[in-house]
Amino acid sequence: MxxxxxxxxxxxxxxxxxxxxxxxxxxxxxxxxxxxxxxxxxxxxxxxxxxxxxxxxxxxxxxxxxxxxxxxxxxxxxxxxxxxxxxxxxxxxxxxxxxxxxxxxxxxxxxxxxxxxxxxxxxxxxxxxxxxxxxxxxxxxxxxxxxxxxxxxxxxxxxxxxxxxxxxxxxxxxxxxxxxxxxxxxxxxxxxxxxxxxxxxxxxxxxxxxxxxxxxxxxxxxxxxxxxxxxxxxxxxxxxxxxxxxxxHDDPPPADDGVEEAFAALQQLLVHVRGRVAPTLEPGAPAQPINTRDLLRLLSHLQQYVPALEAQEDFDLRNQLEQLLTRVSVRSGKSRVVGTADEDVINLIAMVFECILEDRNVPDSLKALIARLQIPMLKVAVLDKSFFSRSTHPARRLLNEIADAAMGWSDCDGDARDSLYVRIEQVVQRLLTEFVDDPAIFSELLADFLAFTQDERRRTELLEQRLRDAEEGRAKADLARRRVEQALQQALLGEVLPASVLAFVQQAWSKVLLLTCLKHGDQSAEWQADVQTMEQLIWSVQRHDDAESSLRLLALLPGLLKSLRDGLSSTAFDPFATSEFFSALEALHVRVLERSDDTDRHATGLIEVSPEVLQQGADPIAAATPSAGVPQDDAGLRQVEQLRMGHWVTFDDEDGQALRCKLAAIIDATGRYVFVDRTGMKVLERSRTDLAQAFCRGTVRILDDTLLFDRALESVLGHLRRLNRGK
Incomplete structure (x- = not known):
């Protein structure tokens, strides 16, 4: 080359x-x-x-x-x-x-x-x-x-x-x-x-x-x-x-038999809505249909004058086309109307866009942009009837991809500074200024837009994966803390212990247990060994009157002290504090062996461990207990069960503002649901119970993320079928 x-x-x-x-x-x-x-x-x-x-x-x-x-x-x-x-x-x-x-x-x-x-x-x-x-x-x-x-x-x-x-x-x-x-x-x-x-x-x-x-x-x-x-x-x-x-022929070549057959079926449904594009004509003058090329020229003329976003609500395409046809008829001296097939296309596209603009799943700020695509999409449909029957048509895919990319777009986002909004606006503007009758521009814009969204999707997915890893790690840590608290309660509750030993177990040995639980789990041999060390320590500082217990303590001490030192080393505990504790522990063991009266229940420095004492000395990082459950047949809970990773939902706050976010993580261990915005940043976290109650109150709903154009077309066809049955 x-x-x-x-x-x-x-x-x-x-x-x-x-x-x-x-x-x-x-x-x-x-x-x-x-x-x-x-x-x-x-x-x-x-x-x-x-x-x-x-x-x-x-x-x-x-x-x-x-x-x-x-x-x-x-x-x-x-x-x-x-x-x-x-x-x-x-x-x-x-x-x-x-x-x-x-x-x-x-x-x-x-x-x-x-x-x-x-x-x-x-x-x-x-x-x-x-x-x-x-x-x-x-x-x-x-x-x-x-x-x-x-x-x-x-x-x-x-x-x-x-x-x-x-x-x-x-x-x-x-x-x-x-x-x-x-x-x-x-x-x-x-x-x-x-x-x-x-x-x-x-x-x-x-x-x-x-x-x-x-x-x-x-x-x-x-x-x-x-x-x-x-x-x-x-x-x-x-x-x-x-x-x-x-x-x-001036019109495009006919479509293949399959496309014609599909469009003919659509026309049968559209019979009862014809006459909506009705220009004002001379009384008694025979109406002369314009050909498709002339219609495209009229639409291209209108396309140049599509109003700005703030004026979209007042723009009625069929009304504008009627006025234009009336002026054409006056200038030519002939009563010009739109042909039946082209009118059916106009009506169908108009109804589809009406449905899109009423769709609660589409962000309001996006609706204004989509409304400006009505004429380009109409021209494509006039040129190529497979637009209605082929879901992979580039124009349909472009519209669907735009809607999919903007699914998480909250109306409170800063539109002017948002890269996605700017890119969609560029797509719309190019179609309005450049599209005449060559549909290839849709394929070009689709490829560009997919490349843009693919880059954004990669970044978002990376952030979401990091969030999931962090949340799962946090949940695992919460469960481990809860398990440590249970082990401490079982070992300490009701015992009478020296204050120094109680403080050591709650503040130092609890961290050893936490690390072991995180690394090996609470069913492991390592966990059982550390729990046993804690239980042996508690037993070793209590008064024992029989000689057999004294002999057992003497045999136990070397292994116990070694296990305590090894555990503290694994958590990098303060060496100075470690030395102080072992000096105090040695003195306690000497008094126990001498059967000193200082070990009596009423002696100074001893504490009887009650739930209140445990609560006062608990590690502040311990996890809170889960929220109360709800009945299994609760309607809100059934909706929660329908949530899947990647589902978009909208939350309504007390001020009436709607927040769109995506479910990025379900933490089974804690029953927490984590939501992100469309950039992958965490915005909300809710428990199953909280979500169920929100569904019951109607302050949260799942968004329909099926293909926008296909959803709207199916809705319009359903309406037309009901209309025909009623006739």
Whole structure:
């Protein structure tokens, strides 16, 4: 592919090449064949790229993981940026192939490299691509090989030199080679390249019958090998009708049977709402419907005057169109109305947008932007009736993606400073200023918008994952603290202990237990050993009158002291405080062994551990007890059970402000539900009980995050069905 410093129109490039030496020696009729074929190939390439976004987006939808999905999204963006270069590179190589015909050497074996492959070669990316090309070429030769043979024979007669099919510039192998070479700078994975090759076969190679038939017809008309029997044209009537509609009709070519059938079903539902676009006409004057192209011109005129956001409520598209048709009728002297099919489209789009603008799930500030898309969406629907039946239509997807991205948009957000709001506003403005009648702009804007939202989604997901990890860690710590408090209560409650030992257990050994519980759990051997050490410490400082207990204490002390020191070391307890405690503990053990009267219940320095004493000395980081439960059949609780990760909800506060947030974490251990805003920042935390009560009060509701346009269309169709049944 050449990297020219300027863009040269293809027809001019063709003329420039015709003046160069090798090409100038080609017969004029071959130049005509080349130029005619170039028109068809250029049209096929344009169709390929127009449909590539749809195909790649569908592949991204079906991707099994984020990595594959990102591959397809990046491919969409790369393809859009390099589309023009690939189209130009393809046609440049096509012209060069014709230029080289004058230097063709039949003795040289110069097959295109894409056709040469060893069957025993490893299955690399190159091999996969080559196998795909070989399969495509074989299908074309099987289908249209006879017509290609005739074309090659006629080329040979004109050149005075024998030409082989693989070197015919219009042969399938050469066409594939142009495409591969033109796209060699695409930075995409092999799976994407194979998809593009399939699209090349569908939109370019599928029409080789017409390509060869027209080329043969041109050569036959000038007397080149007139005795050759023409190939049978399987789709002759189809091509003829396409040519007639293209040359004669001003309206777009008709849609396929499936689309027409689906739209006809919609029209049956719309019978009772016709007449809403009713311009003021001369009494008794016969109404003359305007054609679709004229309607599009009127809509483009209105599109330039779509009001600003604050005036959207006063903008009635059907009323505006009526007034415009009235003025057109007065100027032309003919009563002009909208055709039935176009009126049905207008009514259906108007009702869908009315439904969207009444949808409680759509943020109010977004509704004003969406309202401005009504005319562009109407024009797309007028041009392409599959807009209503194809959920993957780029215009529908763009609207749905905008609504999905803004699901968490609170009206209290600063719109002017919000990057998402600015991006959506840019999309709307581009459609209003640039969209005339080429729907390709929707695919371009969709790819850009998806790239933008994908970047934002990655950042949000990273923040949400960090939040989940932090919340789960906090919940685990809370449960561990609660378990430590239970262990302390069981060991201390009702005992009479020296104040220093009680303080040590509550303030120092509780931390040892907490660390062990967090690291190993409360069912582990380590936990049992630390609890046992605590129990042994408590027993060791109490009065024992029997000799057997004294002997047991003497045997217990070495292991007990070692366990205490090891535990304190694991928590990095203050060495000075540790030394002081062990000195005091040694004195306590000496008095116990001497059976001193100081160990009597009423002696100074002893404390009887009661619930109040435990509460006073409790670690302030201990967790609070969970809130009270609610009945299992509670209506609010049933709604809580329906909440899933990623669900959007809206909370109404006392001031009437609505806060939209997404459920980012459900902490099963504590029964807490954590909510974030659309940037991934934590905004709320509620217990199951609190949420259930909020649902019962109606201060929280789950938002419907299904596709916006599809939801609105289904609602309108349901209304129309009920209306027809009522008639």
């Amino acid at each position: 050449h990297n020219d410093g300027k863009v040269v129109p293809l027809h001019r490039a063709a003329g420039d090449q015709a003046d160069r030496a090798p090409l100038a020696r080609l017969p004029v009729i071959l130049l005509q064949v080349r130029d005619k074929a170039a028109q068809q190939l250029r049209h096929g390439l344009q169709e390929l790229f127009d449909n590539a976004d749809d195909t790649l987006f569908e592949m991204a939808d079906r991707a099994r993981n984020d990595v594959d999905q990102n591959i397809f999204f990046e491919a969409m963006r790369d393809l859009r940026l390099k589309r023009k270069n690939i189209e130009r590179g393809f046609l440049e190589q096509f012209f060069e192939a014709f230029a080289s015909l004058t230097q063709y050497d039949p003795a040289a074996d110069r097959l295109p490299r894409t056709r040469v492959i060893e069957e025993s070669a490893p299955r690399t990316d190159d091999r996969e691509r080559t196998v795909a090309v070989q399969t495509m070429v074989s299908r074309v030769l099987k289908r249209d090989g006879f017509a290609l043979d005739q074309l090659t024979a006629r080329f040979s007669a004109l050149l005075g030199n024998r030409l082989e099919n693989p070197h015919n510039p219009l042969g399938p192998a050469m066409l594939c080679e142009y495409f591969l070479q033109a796209g060699r700078n695409l930075g995409v994975e092999i799976k994407v390249k194979l998809i593009l090759l399939k699209l090349f076969e569908r939109y370019v190679l599928a029409d080789t019958e017409q390509l060869y038939a027209e080329a043969n017809q041109l050569l036959l008309a000038t007397g080149v090998l007139p005795h050759l029997k023409p190939a049978t044209t399987r789709r002759k009537s189809e091509h003829a009708s396409a040519d007639i509609s293209f040359e004669v």
